[in-house]
Every structure is written in C-alpha cells, then in structure tokens.
Amino acid sequence: xxxxxxxxxxxxAVARWLSDHLxxxxxxxxxxxxxxxxxxxxxxxxxxxxxxxxxxxxPGLLLKSAHAVEREFRVQKALADSDVPxxxxxxxxxxxxxIGSAFYVMQEIEGRHFDDPRLPGVPxxxxxxxxxxxxxxxxxxxxxxxxxxxxxxxxxxxxxxxRQIDRWTKQYRASEMEHVPAMEELIAWLDTxxxxxxxxxxxxxGDYRIDNMLxxxxxxxxxxxxxxxxxxxxxxxxxxxxxxxxxxMPPGNEGRGLAxxxxxxxxxxxxxxxxxxxxxxxxxxxxxxxxxxxxFAFFRMGSILQGVLKRAxxxxxxxxxRARKLGSFVPTFxxxxxxxAQRGKP
Numbered sequence: 441x442x443x444x445x446x447x448x449x450x451x452x453a454v455a456r457w458l459s460d461h462l463x464x465x466x467x468x469x470x471x472x473x474x475x476x477x478x479x480x481x482x483x484x485x486x487x488x489x490x491x492x493x494x495x496x497x498x499p500g501l502l503l504k505s506a507h508a509v510e511r512e513f514r515v516q517k518a519l520a521d522s523d524v525p526x527x528x529x530x531x532x533x534x535x536x537x538x539i540g541s542a543f544y545v546m547q548e549i550e551g552r553h554f555d556d557p558r559l560p561g562v563p564x565x566x567x568x569x570x571x572x573x574x575x576x577x578x579x580x581x582x583x584x585x586x587x588x589x590x591x592x593x594x595x596x597x598x599x600x601x602x603r604q605i606d607r608w609t610k611q612y613r614a615s616e617m618e619h620v621p622a623m624e625e626l627i628a629w630l631d632t633x634x635x636x637x638x639x640x641x642x643x644x645x646g647d648y649r650i651d652n653m654l655x656x657x658x659x660x661x662x663x664x665x666x667x668x669x670x671x672x673x674x675x676x677x678x679x680x681x682x683x684x685x686x687x688x689m690p691p692g693n694e695g696r697g698l699a700x701x702x703x704x705x706x707x708x709x710x711x712x713x714x715x716x717x718x719x720x721x722x723x724x725x726x727x728x729x730x731x732x733x734x735x736f737a738f739f740r741m742g743s744i745l746q747g748v749l750k751r752a753x754x755x756x757x758x759x760x761x762r763a764r765k766l767g768s769f770v771p772t773f774x775x776x777x778x779x780x781a782q783r784g785k786p
Contacts, residue, residue: 448473448481450539454494457538461531462545464489475759480509480669484548492530496543498756510534511594512668513544515643518589523580527664551654551663557698557708558691564707569660571709572717574650577662578683579721582642582676591643595673600641601634601736604674612743615750622774626739629781633732640677646670648679649686651696678740680718681733684711684786685741688734688776694765711786731784738777742770 455467470486471494485492495509510532517529528547536542552561559567586592596603609627645652647670654664689697703710709717719726727733749767752760780786 449483449494449496451485453539454485454543457533457535458531458545461533480512480667485545491548492545493527493548494543494545496539497541498751508669509542509544511671513546515591515594515668515671516546518591519584522584522589524577524584525662525664526668527666549654549664550657552657553654554650555693556691556696557650557687558701558706559708566660567707568709570650570655571714573655573660573662574653574683575709575714575717576721577653577665578645578648578679579718581645581648581665581679582722584643586641586643586673591673594643594671597641597673599634599637600644600674600678601630604678604740605630605634605736608740608743612746615743615747617746617750617753620771620774622771622778623739623742626735626742626774626777626781629778630732630736630739633781635729635732640675641673642676644672644674644676645679646672648682649696676722677727677730677733678736680715680727681730681737682741683714685734685737685776687711688780688786694769715786729784730786731780731782734780734786735777738773738780742773742777745773746770 449471451469451471454471455469458465458469459467465487466489467487472484472486474482474484480495481498483494483496485494495512497509513529513532516526519526520528527549530545530547532542532544533539534542554561554570559570562570584591586594605627612623612627645665645668647667648665652665652667653662654666655661656663686696687698689695690699691697691701698708701708715727715730718724745766748763749770752763752767
C-alpha cells in the first residue's frame, strides 16, 4: 500500500457522490492506494462503517477502449452468485465531472494474495491444490452461460484471434517508441497462422494469472477473481495460454514465472498437467497447435507492456518506476512468442 492517494483521488468528491448513490454509506473517507497494478489505479476506502475498494481510470490521455472500468463493473455484477467468485459490485460512476474519470466501488474481500506462482508461503504438499483451484475457476469462467448472465453482447462475434491481433497490433503501434525486430516478426507470423474458428465463444478474462486472484485464508479456495478490465467474449484458449506464458517467465519479482523451477520437487503442476486438468473439466479431447495460442499470449502481453511504458513516459502510469521496468521486457516477450511459435507446444 502507498499513502499518496491524495495525488490520485479527490476523497471529498467521492464521499459526496457516494452519500447520494450508495445506500448506507457514511463518510468521511480515508484512501489508501494499492501499490500493485499498472492500469487502473485502485484504492481502499476506509470509512467509519467499514472499508470499500474503488477502481478508477487513470488521469491523462488514454488509448481508445483502454482502462474500461465500466466493463469491469458490468461483468463482475453479472457473475454474482455464479461458480466464478467475484467481489460484490456496489455502484458505478460514469460522470467524469466527479473526480475526472469514471470509477466504481466494490466490496473489499479479505484473502491470501500470491504474487509469486512458486507459492513460497504455502506448504509444498498444499501447492498443487491451489493451482488446481486456479484451474477449476478458469474452466468455470469459460463455462459461463453468456445468455443467462446477460453477457451475450459483451464482445463481438467472429474470429477472436483475428480481431485481437488486429486490435493489439494497433495498440502497439499507438505506443511504439522504438523498432523491435522480434515483435515485427511475431506480428507477421501470427497474422498468417490464425487457426480456423472452432465455434468456441466464451467469456474470456483477458489477464488470468494467480496474482489477479484472492484465496481463502484457511483453504485452497478462490474467493475472488480480480482485474476484469480486458475481459470480453472470445476464445478460451487465450486465457489458458496466458497462464502458461506467465509460468515461462523467470522467477522473482520481475518475471513472476516458473522458468527453471523443479516443479515436481516444489509440489507444482507441469504445463501438461494444467492443460490436461483443464481439458478434463471442460470435456475436451486435447488442444492441437498450442504453440499458436502461447505465441499469441506473448504478443498480447508485449503489446500491453508497450502501453505501460508509454504511459510512464507520458506521466500517466500508476507506478512509473515499475512501469518503466516492465516496459523494458517488450523485446523479451516478443522473442519468447517466436520461440513458442517454433516449438508448437508448451
């Protein structure tokens, strides 16, 4: 947590608005900014009657369609009381005159938060259960009944990967600051290797990884999936590949991956185990050409990190120092995507 909330949030304005729009709310508010996250600034709101969490768009000039807190609010509200655990949504403010951008307020959920997929604070014998719960929730996201939950129009129809490659190439170009040969090669490869549409159209989280989840303090049960900014309807293997992409990165605070880790000795699932468990839960025989999905995941994250770097340079980053560090990994992600494309498997 950081305590420089005043630089990002007008707490008096928030309190006035909540007094009129959130039943039972009583001020005053003290705000504490969460240090993590590079996109939508997030705050704990401390009040005499209890705590809330506020997510807002960052200040400054933003890329089109980025930082969609309105979509975050909608999808989490739609998933209330489903097999996908989410925080309870309270109110959405789309009036930018209140604090300068849209924001929403939700329930604060207490739970364990894991930044490191090695799960160093969890006993070795319990780690696989945490990963299996992560697998279960991912399958649950992809099994959501879009029509029943009012999300059938949450994203366009058509070939998801064609749409996503076009979108993130455009976003990358809008944030591009120097020529990255590996990224150019990866974009060209993806453009010509899109698999045929297999008819799967599901809810997609868009940034599914263990540090976007909260777990119960006393058991390996997920109590909330966080950060739905990039969610849409699309192809489920993008989320699955995103998990394995993260695991392919170096361990530690920067990479937050599992590269080089003896997973069997550490009680962790292999990539193949995770894919097999996911397929079993969704009744799938297996996944062909997984290298494409993994290459796509690296490309997409590289494009996102390029945007993070651009925001740092423009002065709009939530955590400028970390944003610059993350942005330096764009060439690494691009090369990893090319490597995945050549391997054709995890």
